[in-house]
Amino acid sequence: MRDPAKSETRHGYVMSKYQNGSVIAFREISQSIEIDRNLMSSAIFFLLVGLAIAQGTLPATPPKGTALTDIPILGLGTWQISTNTAEAVSDAIVQGYRHIDAAYIYGNQGGVGQGITDGLRKTGLKREDLWITGKLWSTRHGQEEYGLKETLNQLGLEYLDLFLIHWPVGNSTTRTTYDYIQTWKGMEKLVKPTGGGTRYIGLANFSPSQVDDIMKIATIKPKVHQFELHPYLQQSSFILTNHAHNISITAYSPLGNTNPVYSGSQGGSRQPKILSHTTITSIAKERGCTPAQVVLAWNMARGVSVIPKAAKAEHRKENIETVTKCKLEGGDVEKIGKLDAKLRLSILCGTGDLRAECFRGLDASP
Numbered sequence: 125m126r127d128p129a130k131s132e133t134r135h136g137y138v139m140s141k142y143q144n145g146s147v148i149a150f151r152e153i154s155q156s157i158e159i160d161r162n163l164m165s166s167a168i169f170f171l172l173v174g175l176a177i178a179q180g181t182l183p184a185t186p187p188k189g190t191a192l193t194d195i196p197i198l199g200l201g202t203w204q205i206s207t208n209t210a211e212a213v214s215d216a217i218v219q220g221y222r223h224i225d226a227a228y229i230y231g232n233q234g235g236v237g238q239g240i241t242d243g244l245r246k247t248g249l250k251r252e253d254l255w256i257t258g259k260l261w262s263t264r265h266g267q268e269e270y271g272l273k274e275t276l277n278q279l280g281l282e283y284l285d286l287f288l289i290h291w292p293v294g295n296s297t298t299r300t301t302y303d304y305i306q307t308w309k310g311m312e313k314l315v316k317p318t319g320g321g322t323r324y325i326g327l328a329n330f331s332p333s334q335v336d337d338i339m340k341i342a343t344i345k346p347k348v349h350q351f352e353l354h355p356y357l358q359q360s361s362f363i364l365t366n367h368a369h370n371i372s373i374t375a376y377s378p379l380g381n382t383n384p385v386y387s388g389s390q391g392g393s394r395q396p397k398i399l400s401h402t403t404i405t406s407i408a409k410e411r412g413c414t415p416a417q418v419v420l421a422w423n424m425a426r427g428v429s430v431i432p433k434a435a436k437a438e439h440r441k442e443n444i445e446t447v448t449k450c451k452l453e454g455g456d457v458e459k460i461g462k463l464d465a466k467l468r469l470s471i472l473c474g475t476g477d478l479r480a481e482c483f484r485g486l487d488a489s490p
């Protein structure tokens with residue numbers, strides 16, 4: 125890591141802006157410690173990274189009986205796990221995954237729920253040892269309670285740990301609109317300490333001004349914001365904005381254009397596959413990691429939890445082993461910082477004028 129053009133402290137974070145325009149933020153350890161990157165030893169670097177990881181996240185495999193008051197740093201994405209879903213999810217729990225990311229729109233919550241039941245039976249874990257995230261689909265805005273019940277029924281669960289508004293835009297047969305304020309008020313009613321509700325609520329795919337709008341009216345604050353983050357879309361300033369509101373961040377599509385869905389019109393082929401990029405492969409070789417582990421470890425070093433989807437058992441194993449087997453050095457983070465291509469792959473938000481509003485103020489807004 126070399127001379128930042130500028131370092132400043134904002135909202136309890138030390139933010140370093142580099143000459144190439146990239147921004148890296150670390151949780152500040154003490155007002156009295158000045159972070160000078162020329163002097164920063166690798167020991168301090170790893171202390172900072174450790175603190176960043178600790179910010180709003182738990183280990184990937186918290187010990188049995190841990191109170192899950194935060195989201196585990198690594199979980200399993202389930203979009204497009206369409207065959208053998210139950211087997212993939214139960215196997216993941218056996219492999220040590222404690223966080224499963226589901227959504228109504230993925231159309232596979234029955235299999236995900238069966239996998240959770242099987243995984244608990246195989247491991248002897250209890251429901252409260254897992255963190256299950258669900259998402260309110262756009263056609264369910266205005267019917268938040270119904271949306272949650274539908275999800276719980278499909279998953280066969282009594283409660284969720286986290287329920288997100290999947291997109292800020294609501295769709296019905298008669299209207300498509302930004303109705304997220306009203307929707308948030310409905311979501312707040314779902315937070316219940318006992319069965320039938322959700323422990324926490326959060327956001328997905330919101331823009332900076334939409335996050336601000338929610339913060340102004342929320343009586344229950346968002347716990348987590350889930351959005352697209354990978355080396356080709358780094359959004360480092362937006363990470364700071366969310367952390368300043370005390371909102372944890374989960375990276376979706378953390379393996380970037382590895383997801384084949386993004387190869388066509390969504391522009392994934394405009395860049396080399398991230399796992400074949402020479403910067404990633406050379407760091408992987410140097411550190412004894414795989415390319416996927418380097419990419420996941422980079423986001424985790426920013427205090428961001430990751431939810432790689434892996435239908436293949438060997439991919440799931442490789443991904444969860446990131447936590448124990450892949451340690452990045454300071455210079456690695458800076459090198460990956462240079463790969464930002466402002467390449468937004470998930471562009472499904474709204475149409476027409478609504479689309480123009482999506483991601484306003486962020487890199488690669490439509």
Ligand SMILES: NC(=O)c1ccc[n+]([C@@H]2O[C@H](COP(=O)([O-])OP(=O)(O)OC[C@H]3O[C@@H](n4cnc5c(N)ncnc54)[C@H](OP(=O)(O)O)[C@@H]3O)[C@@H](O)[C@H]2O)c1
Pocket residue numbers: 200201202203204225226290328329350351375376377378379380382383384399416417431432433434435436437438439440442443470
């Ligand atoms: N909130 C939202 O709007 C939103 C949007 C998109 C995604 N998500 C969530 O985020 C999750 C992850 O994102 P994603 O599914 O788009 O993409 P991803 O996790 O970045 O990439 C998935 C692809 O990478 C492959 N893969 C996994 N581990 C690998 C490894 N170690 N080496 C090589 N290839 C590997 C998978 O292959 P195999 O499956 O064949 O193993 C799959 O083709 C989703 O499943 C979903 O839960 C949320």
